[in-house]
Each structure stands twice: as structure tokens, then as C-alpha cells.
Amino acid sequence: MNLENIQANLQQADPEFAERTDTRRKALKDFAGFAGKVAITALPFAIGSFFKKAYAGPPPSSVIDVLNFALTLEYLEAEFYKAGIAKGSALIPSAAAMQAIKTIGTHEAQHVTFLRTAITSSGGTPIDLPKFDLSGGSGSGNGPFKDAFTNYQLFLAVAQTLEDTGVRAYKGQAGNLLGTGAVLTAALNIHSVEARHASHIRQMRQKAGFGDAKPWITTRQTGGIGSIVQANYNGEENTVQAGIEIKGINGQDITVSEASEGFDEPLTKEQVVALVTPFFAK
Numbered sequence: 666m667n668l669e670n671i672q673a674n675l676q677q678a679d680p681e682f683a684e685r686t687d688t689r690r691k692a693l694k695d696f697a698g699f700a701g702k703v704a705i706t707a708l709p710f711a712i713g714s715f716f717k718k719a720y721a722g723p724p725p726s727s728v729i730d731v732l733n734f735a736l737t738l739e740y741l742e743a744e745f746y747k748a749g750i751a752k753g754s755a756l757i758p759s760a761a762a763m764q765a766i767k768t769i770g771t772h773e774a775q776h777v778t779f780l781r782t783a784i785t786s787s788g789g790t791p792i793d794l795p796k797f798d799l800s801g802g803s804g805s806g807n808g809p810f811k812d813a814f815t816n817y818q819l820f821l822a823v824a825q826t827l828e829d830t831g832v833r834a835y836k837g838q839a840g841n842l843l844g845t846g847a848v849l850t851a852a853l854n855i856h857s858v859e860a861r862h863a864s865h866i867r868q869m870r871q872k873a874g875f876g877d878a879k880p881w882i883t884t885r886q887t888g889g890i891g892s893i894v895q896a897n898y899n900g901e902e903n904t905v906q907a908g909i910e911i912k913g914i915n916g917q918d919i920t921v922s923e924a925s926e927g928f929d930e931p932l933t934k935e936q937v938v939a940l941v942t943p944f945f946a947k
Contacts, residue, residue: 729789736780736791738937741944742827743777744797746770749824752814762869766824769862796946804946809893818875822890825870828863829882830897830932830940832856837931860929884925897940900930 749756750763750770757763781791801823802808813819836856867888870878876889884902887894904912904924911924932940 733792739776743773798946801943803943821870825866826894826897832860833932834937881926883922
């Protein structure tokens with residue numbers, strides 16, 4: 666779960682969201698500061714209170730819709746890891762690998778609980794667990810990842826792709842938080858943890874000998890997974906940042922690969938929806 670992504674989508678759903686919260690800044694400080702003053706177990710309720718005060722009552726349905734969209738994506742990740750963990754040693758071969766997957770899975774389950782509580786506390790109704798097709802077959806059960814829970818190599822490949830895509834999606838919203846101070850700081854702190862998940866899965870693949878999976882993305886390479894997930898990595902070959910060409914910058918011997926590795930490229934919300942839609946049963 667990424668607060669940066671949620672906040673940005675709230676801004677899209679309600680263009681006056683920032684203004685609403687800014688007018689109450691003296692009372693609430695800001696989103697991150699407010700959250701930082703309460704115990705983690707109470708944080709979802711604090712967020713609910715934040716929204717109610719910002720809108721002088723329950724937030725509009727568009728805001729709840731944004732939170733429910735975030736919840737839907739968290740459901741997907743949580744269910745994917747849950748299914749893998751349920752297979753036990755028949756899928757995940759070592760105790761160390763199992764512990765890593767359990768830790769990431771636990772984080773995703775916590776995010777689901779967090780969002781459900783925050784939505785309820787805001788006066789909304791969290792969506793129920795959707796019906797997923799973890800094979801990526803849009804409900805057919807016969808998608809390209811149908812063997813992910815019997816084939817450890819494919820399981821890690823799907824995990825890597827989901828994590829990498831999530832990180833790019835979160836980065837896509839960073840610009841919408843410029844000027845929000847502690848809110849941006851808190852969001853980037855959460856974003857960094859999500860990036861560590863992606864890096865760890867990639868290192869697990871590399872250690873197991875499953876392709877050339879570096880801890881980072883090189884150009885638009887999938888790390889040995891192949892064309893089946895190419896769309897998730899398109900655009901990562903960019904070497905120009907803020908109008909500056911990184912390749913060979915200042916006469917330094919920086920290759921295209923090295924230039925691309927230094928920066929992750931964002932994905933829009935629409936792009937992310939298109940990429941994950943096959944995981945939802947129709």
C-alpha cells in the first residue's frame with residue numbers, strides 16, 4: 666500500500682482536495698504529521714477522521730472510490746502471495762525463501778486491513794474481496810501464469826513483475842505531491858519499502874538461477890522473464906531525465922544500460938489498470 670499513490674488519486678478525484686486540507690492545516694498539520702502522532706493500530710481511524718474534517722463530513726463517493734481502487738490492487742497482491750504460501754514446500758523450496766515470501770505476504774495483508782479500516786472510518790463501504798484469476802486469464806483460469814503455483818520459477822517471475830509494476834505506478838504519482846512537505850516525505854518512505862520488496866524478489870530469482878535478474882531494471886529488460894511481461898517494462902529504456910541526457914553526461918563513460926538503471930520510469934494509473942486487468946475474473 667502506498668500513501669503517495671492514494672493521495673495523488675484523491676487529488677484527481679477531487680481537484681480541491683489539497684485546498685480543503687490546506688485550509689485545515691493548523692488543526693491537522695498535514696496528512697503525514699497527523700498520522701505520525703497516533704499509534705499504528707489507530708492510524709486507519711485517524712485517516713478516517715482526517716477525511717471527515719477535511720470535508721466537514723463524510724468524503725464524496727469519488728474519494729471512497731479511489732481508496733477502494735487502492736484496496737482492490739492490495740487484494741490482488743495479498744491473494745497472490747497467500748496462494749503461493751499455501752502451497753508450502755511443494756512450491757517454495759527453502760525455509761529462507763518461504764520466510765521472505767511470508768514477510769512480503771504479511772505486509773500486503775496488513776495493507777488490506779489498513780485500507781478497509783480507513784474506508785470504514787471515513788464513512789465509506791470497502792469493497793469485498795474480488796474474484797481473481799491469478800493465472801492472468803481474465804476469468805478463464807487458463808492464462809499465461811496458470812502454472813505459477815506449481816512452478817517456482819514462474820511464481821517468482823510473476824511476483825517480480827507485480828512488484829516492479831507497483832513501484833513504477835507509485836512513482837507515477839510523485840509529481841502530484843510536490844510542495845506537500847511531510848506528506849511527500851512519508852509517501853516516499855513507504856515507496857522505498859515497496860521498492861525493497863521488488864529488489865528482494867529479483868535477488869531471489871538471481872540466486873535461484875532464474876534469468877539475469879539484477880536488483881534493478883536495465884533498459885526495458887524483463888530480467889529473463891521474456892515477452893510475456895514485456896509491456897510491464899516498456900519505457901524503462903529512457904535515458905533522459907528532466908531534459909538532460911544521462912548517457913555520457915559531462916563526458917563520462919556512462920552507457921545506455923547504466924543510464925537507464927539509475928532511474929525508474931513512472932506508469933500512469935490507466936497504464937497500470939491495463940496491465941493488471943487480466944488478473945481479475947470477469
